[in-house]
Amino acid sequence: MRPNILKMAGYVPGEQPRDGEYLKLNTNENPYPPSPRVFEAIQKNLTSDRLRKYPEPLGDSFREAAAPILGVAPEQILIGNGSDDILTIVTRAIVPEGGVLASLTPSYILYKSLAEIQGAHFLTVPFTADWKIPSPWPLQAHLVCVPNPNSPSGTFFDPTEVLRLAQESGGYVVLDEAYADFAPTNGLHLAQGKIIVSRTLSKSYSLAGIRFGFAVADRELVPQFIKVKDSYNCDVLSLAAATAAIRDQAYLAEIKAKLIRTRERLYNALLELGLSAIPSQANFVWCRSSGLPNQVIYQKLKERKILVRYMNYPDFGDGLRITVGTDSEIDSLLKALREILS
Numbered sequence: 001m002r003p004n005i006l007k008m009a010g011y012v013p014g015e016q017p018r019d020g021e022y023l024k025l026n027t028n029e030n031p032y033p034p035s036p037r038v039f040e041a042i043q044k045n046l047t048s049d050r051l052r053k054y055p056e057p058l059g060d061s062f063r064e065a066a067a068p069i070l071g072v073a074p075e076q077i078l079i080g081n082g083s084d085d086i087l088t089i090v091t092r093a094i095v096p097e098g099g100v101l102a103s104l105t106p107s108y109i110l111y112k113s114l115a116e117i118q119g120a121h122f123l124t125v126p127f128t129a130d131w132k133i134p135s136p137w138p139l140q141a142h143l144v145c146v147p148n149p150n151s152p153s154g155t156f157f158d159p160t161e162v163l164r165l166a167q168e169s170g171g172y173v174v175l176d177e178a179y180a181d182f183a184p185t186n187g188l189h190l191a192q193g194k195i196i197v198s199r200t201l202s203k204s205y206s207l208a209g210i211r212f213g214f215a216v217a218d219r220e221l222v223p224q225f226i227k228v229k230d231s232y233n234c235d236v237l238s239l240a241a242a243t244a245a246i247r248d249q250a251y252l253a254e255i256k257a258k259l260i261r262t263r264e265r266l267y268n269a270l271l272e273l274g275l276s277a278i279p280s281q282a283n284f285v286w287c288r289s290s291g292l293p294n295q296v297i298y299q300k301l302k303e304r305k306i307l308v309r310y311m312n313y314p315d316f317g318d319g320l321r322i323t324v325g326t327d328s329e330i331d332s333l334l335k336a337l338r339e340i341l342s
């Protein structure tokens with residue numbers, strides 16, 4: 001066993017209880033069903049031939065369908081078994097053992113595990129008080145991973161800031177756009193040179209169970225990443241589902257508009273309850289209490305079968321990250337919070 005593996009704690013995913021037991025507002029899943037086209041596409045692929053044979057290694061049908069929608073070339077797209085797979089592939093390809101993977105803080109905690117597995121140093125830089133990238137960027141890194149919108153804060157910075165980040169850090173940058181579909185703009189057009197944009201179908205497309213993500217990168221980089229990935233990292237059914245989902249942009253626009261309306265309602269209601277909350281550009285809202293401890297609120301919600309994410313960062317403190325559900329789900333949450341806080 002490599003010493004770095006023995007030493008590391010390992011990434012702990014959010015709680016995933018059995019279906020139906022809890023109202024799940026803890027891991028940013030979409031409360032709305034996937035596009036009806038997704039079900040048709042999966043059904044169509046449930047044939048002996050499709051299941052018997054290996055899937056497309058590079059996911060060419062997905063790449064060809066997605067490229068014109070994203071405004072990039074098919075050769076710029078790398079498919080992944082969820083965007084966590086994309087982050088793994090990029091880290092393995094870029095960060096040497098003993099090298100540096102950096103991130104902002106507080107942010108997505110998987111980046112740390114990826115650095116530890118790689119035997120690399122993990123360094124963090126705090127966001128500025130208004131949730132921007134510090135200027136100048138203070139350290140050199142082989143790779144900097146930065147989500148935009150950020151988790152857990154839901155905050156958003158001007159994506160063109162990553163151009164400066166790549167220059168000042170001297171390395172590659174992953175712009176992790178897991179939540180970009182809920183934000184006003186995105187950085188897809190920046191996916192050139194040393195900037196890699198990562199996307200997932202887990203959140204905005206309601207397909208967390210399918211495991212599909214992708215990267216958009218410079219066409220010179222993609223062949224290097226392909227050497228690192230598993231030959232068949234995405235299966236027949238997830239490729240079919242993802243291709244159908246990304247083609248249905250009208251459906252995406254519809255559920256996105258609903259979620260954004262509910263997000264604003266949730267944010268205002270949290271303030272009315274006396275909690276402090278951060279305005280969000282994602283499908284969740286970060287809040288904290290100045291009275292009852294956040295962890296107690298989390299526990300009391302759990303007793304009422306409502307799961308939110310309790311998080312505690314050494315350099316930022318603790319709070320609750322609440323996923324935007326349907327309007328009636330958020331009504332149930334707010335009713336429970338009112339009881340707990342009164």
Ligand SMILES: *Cc1c(COP(=O)(O)O)cnc(C)c1O
Nearest residue numbers: 082083084108147178200202213
């Ligand atoms: C959810 C999330 C991911 C991972 O998404 P999957 O495609 O489900 O692996 C990546 N980055 C951030 C910031 C996320 O919140």
